[in-house]
Amino acid sequence: MQIINRSKLPPAEKSELQLGYIRLTDAAPLIVAKEQGLFAQLGLDVTLRREVSWANLRDKIAVGTLDAAQMLAPLPLATALGIGGMRADMVTGLALSLNGNAITVSAALAECLQLLGAAPEKSAASSAHALRKWLQEDSRSLTLASSHSFSCHTIQLRWWLRSAGIDPDRDLKIIVLPPEQMVDSLARGVIDGFCVGEPWNSIAVQHGIGAVQASGYQVCNNMIEKVLGVTQHWHNHHPATHLRLRIALMLACQWLAEEDNRLLAADLLARPEYLDLPVHQLRPSLSGDFQYSKHSGLIKLPHFHVFGRFQAGFPWRSTAESLLAECNKMLGRRATIEETRALVQQTYRTDLYREAARYLGMAYPEHDYLPDSAHSTAWEMAPGVELGPNERL
């Protein structure tokens, strides 16, 4: 791994930091940075705090109990708008991961969908269309859960439903549940399905409680998932600390990009002080040997989580604009183009990403907005700037 010459970096304003995360597999960059000594290498003494809800994490950031945290990609924008909870101007200069979610329905519903033509391993559209047929034939109402109102989970779930002409507001009910309650609620029949991050899909699959109908990747290839969030106020007072934090996490993401390290990461995450779960529940999504249902074979999904590849860390402003547009649509909120642009520019800080990338000698995109063109394979945007496929269902 790259050795960082700390003397080139401006001195950190603060070295003891509290970082928040949620009990999900894609908290990996934070845990890896801690356990591989990357924070320490950058002169940071980081304590990781597992939080029980996104609301909790946001509030602790807003009042300064936490210095920084892993956040859902839309959350810094929603927090800046003060939707649903405490308001604070937020900044992100680093995306932590792409993909990582899946849509799972109960084993019983999955059987019905299969009879109606669902073949989710091959096509997420087939399972969405099967669900539409099921909704037309069955008079029972359907409830699906997402882990947060303003999350890529909700957005992906709505896109998946819409791809088959299902109206997510009229044809069924979408509720919010904490990730940890998803599998149990599915088993008890409180909900019929959910869209959530790992390992909660794999846990449902391994117990035969649910079967995956679409991976997040199938719904939208290489969609941003989690970011590193801090308040604007904190960033203004700790720019050098923030830089070191981003560098440490970028190194962790590079480490996680190596296939050989993924199983080691699963071992780290499994520990009682982190996710406190059996390692076999964390392996499927990290290794990419994924299973859609208990009795189906393993399929190779190397991009189930993307860390450190395809410019995964770059906080595209075009992505932020589309996340914000989706949130506004859900809220029935109108925003002018100028308003949206201003909020995105203030929150998604591409300049901060480039600053850290320069210290690491990494290539980075020169543009803040991704050109609107679909790619079915990995492609080179500029020399050394490789981007992943970006097709949407």
Place this chain on the structure above:
Amino acid sequence: MVLDDTGERAAMVEISLAAAGFKVVSVLSSASGLLHQIEQHRPDVIVIDLESPDRDVLESLTIVSHHNPTPIVMFSERDDPDFIAAAIDSGVTVYQNDALDPNLVKTVVQVAMRQFQSFNMLRQELLQTRTELEDRKLVERAKALLAKHRAIDQQNAYSLIRKLSMNSNKTIVDISRTVVATLGDMDS
């Protein structure tokens, strides 16, 4: 409305809110059925444990406006940030009807905060007592092991532990832990 999965604390909050002249319409231990409860009771203020995993659920209900004709916000923009920070530090969060008198809400928060703080203190004391008890057991075990292995009496074993503690600048509990870890293994 009070939402707290720690039953004792919820009861404490309910009693003191009632004593302060507020009517607690409902005390819930989890967010299941929360929407129904909100529609039924139409609470002006919801007091919820900061560490409740159900806060995202509650916020999702406050966002979906067709369920709630009156907007429910977390604290109020009018409250001062120090007050909010203090509430959060004590573990209290509050969602309120935005049209409500902020001073009234502040009183509710203060009452809840006091109860949360005294509950946390009680829990801290309990934890302390438990740790002290465990420490004492550890020292006793170390004494017994050392006495057996060195063929000395318990009094001398304790003196030895104390000497080791002073020489190494470690606590008696730390030394006892090391003794139990090394000698305990040989024993079993």
